[in-house]
Amino acid sequence: MTQTSGAYEQSRLTPDRLARLATRVETGGDRPSIPVQTPITDTEIGTIPACSDDDIVAAVDRARQAQSAWAETPVESRAEIIERFGDLVDEHRDNLLDIVQLETGKVRQHALEEVVDIPATCSYYASNGPAELTDSGRAAPIPLLTSASVTYDPVGVVGVISPWNYPLTLSLTDAIPALLAGNAVVCKPDERTPFIALALGELLEEAGLPDGLFQIVTGEGAAVGPALIDNVDYLVFTGGTETGRTVAERAGRNLIGCSLELGGKxxxxxxxxxxxxxxxxxxxxxxxxxxxxxxxxxxxxxxxxxxxxxxxxxxxxxxxxxxxxxxxxxxxxxxxxxxxxxxxxxxxxxxxxxxxxxxxxxxxxxxxxxxxxxxxxxxxxxxxxxxxxxxxxxxxxxxxxxxxxxxxxxxxxxxxxxxxxxxxxxxxxxxxxxxxxxxxxxxxxxxxxxxxxxxxxxxxxMGGMGDSGLGRRHGPEGIHRFVESKTIATSRIGPLDTPPSVPHSVTARALTGLAAVQRRLSRLIR
The missing domain is CATH 3.40.309.10 (Aldehyde Dehydrogenase; Chain A, domain 2)
Structure with missing residues (x-):
């Protein structure tokens, strides 16, 4: 079938539905509108607000306020919400497919690849993510007398800048592990495909995600992106290589981590x-x-x-x-x-x-x-x-x-x-x-x-080498980027120094001997 007109009529969507989604973007007042066109017919399907820098700062502040309590929520409870969200995406499949197709112009079977990806990602991280966030014991310098463990704290607020080509998958596939790890997320979808991210935000709320944890800001990337990078604690970007270089440079100046999936040949x-x-x-x-x-x-x-x-x-x-x-x-x-x-x-x-x-x-x-x-x-x-x-x-x-x-x-x-x-x-x-x-x-x-x-x-x-990007999504690596690892080391004998009554030469021989024993044990274990 060739579609040359009447994009709305052939979908199950209405202009009112997209207009209601656009109202989910919180702004500090009247903002200029950005028209959104469907590539199917090159006609307008709705508008979104062009957020200001103040709007970005306010969105990050709202996310940060909500994140503190979320980080204290048991990870098992967070996983239940993520799993419910995946179920809701599956239940609302037809509606989501229509939005993706209308915004991108892709055929339905290609849109389906996006919709089925999200429930699978939710199930994976809901099942496997909690174990990746559990405190772990590590080898200590003096067995029995000392111990070491690693804990994992959320980085805080994660910014996600998602592209137009896979706007459903790439708005949420990184947000899912970020949320499970105890972070808040501020998502900036591409201005050509904003409505699917807004629809997903609605489903996250329905799944039970606390208010404020998933914020969406809209606008052109060059206008909105810098303020987002300047205010979040970690940044995920999917897009072109040249823009990725700019994103990485700004993240570096702010000393925040970033992961970038960029171009490929x-x-x-x-x-x-x-x-x-x-x-x-x-x-x-x-x-x-x-x-x-x-x-x-x-x-x-x-x-x-x-x-x-x-x-x-x-x-x-x-x-x-x-x-x-x-x-x-x-x-x-x-x-x-x-x-x-x-x-x-x-x-x-x-x-x-x-x-x-x-x-x-x-x-x-x-x-x-x-x-x-x-x-x-x-x-x-x-x-x-x-x-x-x-x-x-x-x-x-x-x-x-x-x-x-x-x-x-x-x-x-x-x-x-x-x-x-x-x-x-x-x-x-x-x-x-x-x-x-x-x-x-x-x-x-x-x-x-x-x-x-x-x-x-x-x-x-999953990720790129060379000019194709930095960092990895999916797997344990995909959730570890959203936490700060913290080592907690404990001594049962007080400070590891030379006791006042012991000559330094004796301590030196003891340390040398201990190090030799540790090396031999390591070789035996290997």
């Missing part, structure tokens, strides 16, 4: 023993999910020359079977890009590559007949290794397919980038795939899957 390596049809299916799934507006999507595919022709035929055929369009039911395969500006950027990347000698194997055109911001899934060949399409993130439904002589060349080409977010290896020998995955410089490398098996492994950390 992700490689996909197809080895000489790969099943061509399986690899082609994975390439299409990975490269064109959410119209390629996915930081984990493969944009460079390196194929062993013995598999190249067969792979190219298979991936072109599979791509040409995809359908473009929009429906609030399950139907079309590929949805809209987020805006006309982004469409122009994707088109410029492809046009530049073609001017440099690349060949369009399929796609390569905007599709205004489908909608104002649609672009065909595109496969390029004969690309120059130093072209923009190889070196810069396109963030659209465009992928380059390049032949390589062997696995060694594939690894070298895969690592020839400043980015290091996600990669994949395709082979019939999984042990070989895992061995080659270790050679690829990315925070996550999947074998025989483009990205989902890595993202869905919530117990394992």
């Amino acid at each position: 992700n490689p996909m390596v197809v080895l000489d023993d790969a099943d061509v049809e399986t690899a082609a299916r994975g390439a299409v799934t990975g490269a064109f999910t959410n119209a390629g507006q996915l930081c984990l999507a493969p944009e460079r595919i390196y194929v062993d020359e013995d598999r190249y022709d067969a792979f190219l035929d298979a991936v072109v055929s599979a791509t040409e079977n995809l359908t473009l369009g929009h429906s609030f039911d399950y139907g079309p395969d590929i949805g809209s890009l987020i805006s006309g500006d982004h469409l122009d950027s994707v088109r410029e990347h492809v046009d530049s590559a073609v001017e440099g000698g690349a060949t369009v194997a399929t796609g390569g055109r905007a599709r205004p007949d489908v909608g104002p911001n649609f672009y065909e899934p595109t496969i390029l060949t004969d690309v120059s290794p130093d072209s923009r399409i190889i070196c810069e993130e396109t963030f659209g439904p465009v992928v380059s397919v390049v032949p390589v002589s062997d696995a060694e060349e594939a690894i070298e080409r895969a690592n020839d980038t400043e980015y290091g977010l996600n990669g994949s290896v395709w082979t019939s020998d999984r042990d070989r795939g895992r061995a080659i995955a270790r050679e690829i410089d990315c925070g996550t490398v999947c074998v025989n899957d483009p990205y989902a098996v890595g993202w869905a492994a919530i117990d394992a950390p």
Whole structure:
């Protein structure tokens, strides 16, 4: 189905519903309004307030006041609220899907990936988070006479700056462990996709989260971001690399921690023993999910020359079977890009590559007949290794397919980038795939899957190397970033110094002997 008008009519939403959500943003008075457009039709669906610096400070203050009591709440009680929130997200799935689709223009099956992610994340941290926050004993310098333990305190108020491409998942996937750890959260969603974060805030309240703990501020990033970074105790940012550098610099000046998931120019390596049809299916799934507006999507595919022709035929055929369009039911395969500006950027990347000698194997055109911001899934060949399409993130439904002589060349080409977010290896020998995955410089490398098996492994950390970011979400690492570890060391014999009646030489011999015993014990334990 092609949607060219009447976005509201085909959804289960009304303008009044979004207007009520916008009133959840607390401001100190009348503020200028920012229009929010749906990329489906390029028409306005609502407005949000442009928060001022004073509004940001007030939101952080409200969060900080609520956080003190929340930190004293037993972690088991916090986990129950997080679990209930996950259940509510599942119960309100259709409504949330409609909001995500209306704001982003993505097709329903791609929006569903976001909605099912949140309950899974809630269940993981509700089940596993409390153990990660429990005091732990550590080895002490003099066994029996001294002890050491580590406790974990929440950092305080966590700021979350979330992007437009996955506004449901990325507004809450970091907030969930932050809240469980006893923090408050102030979320700044992208101004193009604010309503889904507001709807999630409503569900958090319904789940029993105390008032004030999850604040939402709205506005353009350049206007709102600095005040947020200057007032919170930790900052999570997901977005572009250049903006990420600015965020990291400001966080550094404020001496607060930050985690950043930034851009990627992700490689996909197809080895000489790969099943061509399986690899082609994975390439299409990975490269064109959410119209390629996915930081984990493969944009460079390196194929062993013995598999190249067969792979190219298979991936072109599979791509040409995809359908473009929009429906609030399950139907079309590929949805809209987020805006006309982004469409122009994707088109410029492809046009530049073609001017440099690349060949369009399929796609390569905007599709205004489908909608104002649609672009065909595109496969390029004969690309120059130093072209923009190889070196810069396109963030659209465009992928380059390049032949390589062997696995060694594939690894070298895969690592020839400043980015290091996600990669994949395709082979019939999984042990070989895992061995080659270790050679690829990315925070996550999947074998025989483009990205989902890595993202869905919530117990394992996810993040980037190089220009793809700092820190990790998911797993124990995903909750430890939101706490300050504190060591409490105790002596049963008073201060560890030389008693007044004992010569220093005797103490020196005793300490030397004790250290030697400790080293021997450590070696025996190993």
